[in-house]
Structure formats: C-alpha cells, structure tokens
Amino acid sequence: MQRLRGVECQWAITGGSSLLIREIQSSAHDIDILATKDCAVHFSKRFTDITVTKINFSEADNVRSIFARYIVHGIVVEVMADVSNRLADGEWHPNREWTACIEHTFVDDFDIPVLTLDYEKQIALMLGQNSKASRIEGVQRNTY
Numbered sequence: 001m002q003r004l005r006g007v008e009c010q011w012a013i014t015g016g017s018s019l020l021i022r023e024i025q026s027s028a029h030d031i032d033i034l035a036t037k038d039c040a041v042h043f044s045k046r047f048t049d050i051t052v053t054k055i056n057f058s059e060a061d062n063v064r065s066i067f068a069r070y071i072v073h074g075i076v077v078e079v080m081a082d083v084s085n086r087l088a089d090g091e092w093h094p095n096r097e098w099t100a101c102i103e104h105t106f107v108d109d110f111d112i113p114v115l116t117l118d119y120e121k122q123i124a125l126m127l128g129q130n131s132k133a134s135r136i137e138g139v140q141r142n143t144y
Contacts (some may be wrong), residue, residue, distance in 0.1 A: 007046070009039030011079075012102045012113040018120060019132075021105055021112060024139050030076035034098050034115065037066060040081035044068055052076075062086040062127055085126055093126065 004011075012035075013021065016028035035043065044055040050070045058067035065080040083095040101119035104111050115123075117136050124133040 007039070007042065009036060009042050010099055010102075011035035011039050011043075012098065012115050014098075014115045014120065014123075018114045019136070021107060021114060022117070022139075024135065030078055031072075033077065033079045034083065034095075035079055035081050036099070037081040040066055040068060040079050043070075043079050055079075064092065085123070087126060088128065095123070 011033050012018075013031060014034045015032035016025060017031045019025045020028040033043075040055055044051070047070050050072055051068065052071050053067065053069035055066060055068040058065060063080070063083060063085055065083040067081075068079045070077045070079070083098075084092040085095055087093050098115060098119060101116045102113045103116050104113055106112065117140055121133045121136040121140075124130070124136065
C-alpha cells in the first residue's frame with residue numbers, strides 16, 4: 001500500500017480485498033483495484049518495475065476492461081478501468097457508477113478508498129455471486 005501513497009487520481013479497492021479490509025472475509029487471493037482510465041495509465045507508468053501484464057484491453061467471461069497486473073511483495077494486484085460486466089442475458093453493462101460509491105477506511109494510518117458495501121452487493125448480484133451478496137447483506141443487517 002505504500003506504493004499508492006500520494007497517488008492523486010480516482011481509484012478504489014473492490015472485490016475480496018475490500019471485504020477482507022472490512023473483516024467480512026478472512027482472506028483474498030489478490031487485490032482488485034477499480035480506477036479511471038487516466039489513473040490506470042498513471043499506475044502503469046509508476047509501476048513499470050513490478051508489471052506482470054502491461055495495461056491493455058482484456059475480456060473474460062463476464063468482465064471486460066482496460067487491465068493491468070502487478071506483483072507487489074508477492075501479492076497480485078489487478079487494476080481495471082472502463083469496466084463492463086456481462087449480465088445473465090448476455091448484454092454488456094458499463095460499470096460507470098462506481099466513482100460515486102467510494103468510501104474511505106484506514107489501515108495502519110493509510111487512507112484506503114474502497115467501494116461501498118451497497119455497490120459491492122449490487123455488482124455481486126449482477127454477476128450472479130449470490131452467496132457473496134448474501135454475506136454482504138448479512139453484515140449490513142447486523143451493522144445498521
């Protein structure tokens with residue numbers, strides 16, 4: 001996280017790492033970062049020494065985005081920008097709302113932007129990750 005200090009662009013941790021930071025789950029296999037396109041390009045220039053996959057367009061089963069992969073102290077960090085998710089009907093849905101769904105949490109005095117639990121739950125439902133959405137909803141029910 002030290003390498004992200006001073007980065008002045010819009011980004012947020014999402015996925016399993018976001019839930020790990022909030023102590024909703026006990027582990028994450030990587031760190032997923034959602035970023036604006038400009039921010040993803042900034043990361044690609046700042047992290048050339050730890051780049052595994054250079055920034056480029058990528059498409060998987062249910063996600064397409066501008067994508068890059070880095071290794072930081074043995075941890076895989078994946079940065080995505082201009083993300084679209086494939087819905088159950090096969091249509092692609094641009095994921096543009098995330099920039100309005102950022103909140104901040106602190107870990108070891110480091111301000112970490114994360115996506116809100118409401119937004120994480122919305123994306124999980126969109127991608128058919130019902131157990132993840134239920135786990136988030138359970139935490140929200142017990143917190144609020």
